[in-house]
Amino acid sequence: MMGAQPFETIVGAHHAEIYRYLRRVTSRATEAEDLSQETFLRAYRAYRTLGPDANVRAWLFAIATNLSRNHFRSEKRRRVAHLAVSAESREADPEGPEDEARLGEVRTLVEVTVHGLPLKQRLAFIMRKIHDIDYEAIGRSLDCSAESARAHVFQALRKIRLSLNGHELPPGASPTNMERPR
Amino acid sequence: MKRKPQVCLEIEPDLVAVATGDAAAGAERRVEHHIDACASCRGEFRRYREIDGVVGALRRAPAAPESVARAREGLDSRLADLKSRLVSYRVFPSPLGHILIARTEHGVSLVEYLGGRTDFGASRLSRAAGLEAQEDGAEIEALHRELLEYLRGDRRHLEWPLDLRLARSDFHRAVLQATASIPYGAVTSYAGIAAEIGRPSATRAVAQALRWNPLPIVVPCHRIIGTSGALTGYAGNQVGLKQRLLAVEGIRAVGTRHDSRVERGRLYHYDRNDQHEYCLPTCGDIARRPIGPVTLLASRELADALGLMPCSACRPDLHPLSA
Numbered sequence: 249m250m251g252a253q254p255f256e257t258i259v260g261a262h263h264a265e266i267y268r269y270l271r272r273v274t275s276r277a278t279e280a281e282d283l284s285q286e287t288f289l290r291a292y293r294a295y296r297t298l299g300p301d302a303n304v305r306a307w308l309f310a311i312a313t314n315l316s317r318n319h320f321r322s323e324k325r326r327r328v329a330h331l332a333v334s335a336e337s338r339e340a341d342p343e344g345p346e347d348e349a350r351l352g353e354v355r356t357l358v359e360v361t362v363h364g365l366p367l368k369q370r371l372a373f374i375m376r377k378i379h380d381i382d383y384e385a386i387g388r389s390l391d392c393s394a395e396s397a398r399a400h401v402f403q404a405l406r407k408i409r410l411s412l413n414g415h416e417l418p419p420g421a422s423p424t425n426m427e428r429p430r
Numbered sequence: 431m432k433r434k435p436q437v438c439l440e441i442e443p444d445l446v447a448v449a450t451g452d453a454a455a456g457a458e459r460r461v462e463h464h465i466d467a468c469a470s471c472r473g474e475f476r477r478y479r480e481i482d483g484v485v486g487a488l489r490r491a492p493a494a495p496e497s498v499a500r501a502r503e504g505l506d507s508r509l510a511d512l513k514s515r516l517v518s519y520r521v522f523p524s525p526l527g528h529i530l531i532a533r534t535e536h537g538v539s540l541v542e543y544l545g546g547r548t549d550f551g552a553s554r555l556s557r558a559a560g561l562e563a564q565e566d567g568a569e570i571e572a573l574h575r576e577l578l579e580y581l582r583g584d585r586r587h588l589e590w591p592l593d594l595r596l597a598r599s600d601f602h603r604a605v606l607q608a609t610a611s612i613p614y615g616a617v618t619s620y621a622g623i624a625a626e627i628g629r630p631s632a633t634r635a636v637a638q639a640l641r642w643n644p645l646p647i648v649v650p651c652h653r654i655i656g657t658s659g660a661l662t663g664y665a666g667n668q669v670g671l672k673q674r675l676l677a678v679e680g681i682r683a684v685g686t687r688h689d690s691r692v693e694r695g696r697l698y699h700y701d702r703n704d705q706h707e708y709c710l711p712t713c714g715d716i717a718r719r720p721i722g723p724v725t726l727l728a729s730r731e732l733a734d735a736l737g738l739m740p741c742s743a744c745r746p747d748l749h750p751l752s753a
Contacts, residue, residue: 255509259502259509263498263501263502264493264498267493267497267498267501268493268498271497277494280497281497281504284501284505285501285508288509289505289508289509289512292509292516293564296568297566297568351484354484355487355491358485377450377485377488377489378485378489398443398447398454401452402443402447405446405478406442408481408485409446409477409478412481417477417480417481417484418480418484419479419480419483
């Protein structure tokens, strides 16, 4: 049977997010455009075989991830993408109050570091930290266990941590029940 | 740089996970316990909290809406193109040999006898240009079931949406549409269809169009025969299939495999008279007049359903044909 809702609804609900994901993964608008379109064309072909209880969002992320991995199979493409984001991000530095400028600089550094990560770490990091996909689903997308997916994210964070050595950061803002200012 | 103690190395993944709000069960207590005692890891923890803040800002950074819109526009157009090309199909066994059914988004586009072969390569779909065929289970399954019911005589109508794009021309489409309107249990001729579509001299072209009917059974070209009552051709030279399909509808044919014709003496006749009356085959010379101008009907129920009245001269209502 056809999936529970018309495919157009799926496109409407998820296209923008999948595009943003791929935009981060690829760093070039044209590549992200192409891969996001390819993701939904593939999804359309398989949509009618999708079970009614399937997690459509995680499924789309898996397709997009798969396509990205094929896309970056050539190391050269990856290097080019890395260089592109370095250049692009520097241009995007915000001007303004000192704090904002500092945050902009740090953000750029993080972005550049993320783009320089090995592909699996990069994909895992973006899925987990930007799109909040759970580790089980990330593992399925990357053909690895949830534990390995977690390890990829950990490695990514370590490298980001190293790249920020010597940079002053704004105090952490995300909520956690372990505030320990002492 | 001083080497980190082993205990700090071991707790590092948990520390990072807790600091970035991503802790596995039980990790928080361990990390809390550790950083209470270890100043260096307490510093690390704070650092990762800061990094989490930066990542959070990254997450909230909006994507350029115009590039999202552009990508979406491109997707909509590529999706529309794919939908117009995508055909799902399935091959399954039937009492008439293996049959392939294919459908597009718009409707069923192909029903094909594969004869002894069971593979997709035997289908004309495998050679159709500009289409993308994909094997499909569930959707075609329902069609398959209905077709089998039809072939058993348990179902009279296949109310399927049709997609006539595999017809070769507008003329062919017109022939198929006229043929689709011939009801279950009725028979007319190629000449009859030619007259119906306003091309009375195109009998041979009509026969040719039906020879390429992409939707046999559903578009019931088996109900179209020669003016004399001869079954003539079907699906290449499989007149036997035509005979079986007509038999399901209560229309019998007699004769040899190469020369079989319907038994007009067992069928009601309707010559499109102004009174809308149908007749027994024994009414005047009606059984000697060509099929086409005369439509043959398997039953009185069908005549009733078509809104026809019994002929006031031969009274088929009083003298029904034996089944």
